[in-house]
Amino acid sequence: MQHFELLIIGSGSGNSILTSDYDNTKTAIVERGAFGGTCLNVGCIPSKMFVYAADMAHHARYDGPRLGVHTSFDGVDWPAIRDRVFGRIDPIAEGGERYRAEELENVTVFKGSGRFIGDKTLEIAMNNGGTETITADKVVLAAGARITIPDLILKSGVDYYTSDTVMRIDELPKRMIVIGAGYIGAELGNVFGSMGVEVTIINRSGQMLRFEDPEIAERFTRSYAERFDVRLNANMVDVSQDGDEISLTIDQGNGPEVITADSLLVATGRRPNGDELNVEATGVELDGSGYVVTNEFLQTAHPDIWALGDITNPAQLKHLANIDARAVAHNMVNPDDLHSVDRSLSPHAVFGHPQVASIGLTEPQAIEAGLDIVTTVHEFGGAAYGWAMEDTTSACKLIADAQSRLLLGAHIIGPQASTLIQQLIQGMAFGNTVDQMAREQIYIHPALTEVVEQALLNL
Numbered sequence: 001m002q003h004f005e006l007l008i009i010g011s012g013s014g015n016s017i018l019t020s021d022y023d024n025t026k027t028a029i030v031e032r033g034a035f036g037g038t039c040l041n042v043g044c045i046p047s048k049m050f051v052y053a054a055d056m057a058h059h060a061r062y063d064g065p066r067l068g069v070h071t072s073f074d075g076v077d078w079p080a081i082r083d084r085v086f087g088r089i090d091p092i093a094e095g096g097e098r099y100r101a102e103e104l105e106n107v108t109v110f111k112g113s114g115r116f117i118g119d120k121t122l123e124i125a126m127n128n129g130g131t132e133t134i135t136a137d138k139v140v141l142a143a144g145a146r147i148t149i150p151d152l153i154l155k156s157g158v159d160y161y162t163s164d165t166v167m168r169i170d171e172l173p174k175r176m177i178v179i180g181a182g183y184i185g186a187e188l189g190n191v192f193g194s195m196g197v198e199v200t201i202i203n204r205s206g207q208m209l210r211f212e213d214p215e216i217a218e219r220f221t222r223s224y225a226e227r228f229d230v231r232l233n234a235n236m237v238d239v240s241q242d243g244d245e246i247s248l249t250i251d252q253g254n255g256p257e258v259i260t261a262d263s264l265l266v267a268t269g270r271r272p273n274g275d276e277l278n279v280e281a282t283g284v285e286l287d288g289s290g291y292v293v294t295n296e297f298l299q300t301a302h303p304d305i306w307a308l309g310d311i312t313n314p315a316q317l318k319h320l321a322n323i324d325a326r327a328v329a330h331n332m333v334n335p336d337d338l339h340s341v342d343r344s345l346s347p348h349a350v351f352g353h354p355q356v357a358s359i360g361l362t363e364p365q366a367i368e369a370g371l372d373i374v375t376t377v378h379e380f381g382g383a384a385y386g387w388a389m390e391d392t393t394s395a396c397k398l399i400a401d402a403q404s405r406l407l408l409g410a411h412i413i414g415p416q417a418s419t420l421i422q423q424l425i426q427g428m429a430f431g432n433t434v435d436q437m438a439r440e441q442i443y444i445h446p447a448l449t450e451v452v453e454q455a456l457l458n459l
Helices: 011-017 037-042 043-067 078-102 151-156 183-194 214-227 317-333 363-368 384-388 421-428 434-439 451-457
Strands: 002-010 027-031 107-118 121-126 131-140 145-147 174-177 199-202 229-231 234-240 243-249 256-261 264-266 270-272 305-307 348-350 356-360 373-377 395-401 407-413
Touching: 002 011, 002 107, 011 037, 011 317, 037 043, 037 078, 043 078, 043 183, 078 107, 078 384, 107 131, 131 317, 131 384, 151 234, 174 243, 174 256, 183 199, 183 214, 183 264, 183 348, 214 229, 214 395, 214 407, 264 348, 270 395, 305 317, 305 451, 363 373, 363 395, 363 407, 373 451, 384 451, 395 451, 407 421, 421 434, 434 451
Parallel strands: 002 027, 002 131, 027 107, 131 305, 174 199, 174 264, 199 229
Antiparallel strands: 107 121, 121 131, 145 270, 234 243, 243 256, 348 356, 356 407, 373 395, 395 407
């Protein structure tokens, strides 16, 4: 049985724990999948590379002709797109693992699935066969989350893809059913739809992106319904497969209807991996949803065990996991100067077409909290650059406290929403009022940032 000073489970943001403070720390990293975790291999990075290509296809098909530019869409070379993406990503994952495993004398990499069998004692089922048991003085849980599949799909035995597998397929299908209309379904549904696949999106609620502000979600849903077959309030009744054809029976309240396709993408959410690690065996607690419970310093119920990222946070966002990792790396070597993690201002973006970006409260949340608010919705077309684009669908919605004049929530739908929102994130982080954000800086004319300026001036 090998003993280590530090054990890190998960090589995503957990990999960044090893700052110079740990150069002489005997460390074990346990990773069952590709090195670099979800974001690098099957999440943020590859999906956005596909999104960028899909945006080019969308512009060629719709935007060029609309503006008098002679562009057209003649299909895509899917293998070339796929190989460009993973031809860049795979060497990074392989190089990261090789660096940790071969070039650092103080680090040992275990490729396999770990499960606690006692206090800070981990049994690892190695990918290449056999088992290893290791112990450690300190442990970091950074094992992320995994795909969830509805029982109906699992029990049916039909072929299906997930975000873990669909980006590496050999050829584009003609028709695809996407189950789920959260950020994964929205992003990947748009990728395949923009590249020429006939996409049907199945959503059990009445709007796509239901966690967004209702006005933003309604605009997003309307935009997707113009290009794809979007089925709302749809309950899945049955699913079967005959050869390559998949038949999904849904009920939207008017009786059963069968939808057919030659591919099925399941995007119904992710769940944290704490249960698979059997963390209770080492004194770590899970909440009712399976997330590892920590204090504000990301320390678990066990004083020597810390946790970060998707295994602790339902938001499951890479930028939040990175912040967690910085705090954990500091806290383990500075017990008298612990850094807390403030998640009260946690922005997010959905890289669909259109993009969506949000921070803070939605309007219903602010009303439910009993706050005295003022709101505004400013159309992109009301600013010079948006007008030049002839944009008629995008908007910036702001929610402010009527008394303090502080911004409580910001929600943008449209081109470069994920970039435009950053100035509002910064203003909220520094406690600026909407009046200060609007008046105490100079906005470049006629940049798209004037959409935000004008929305602030409305308040």
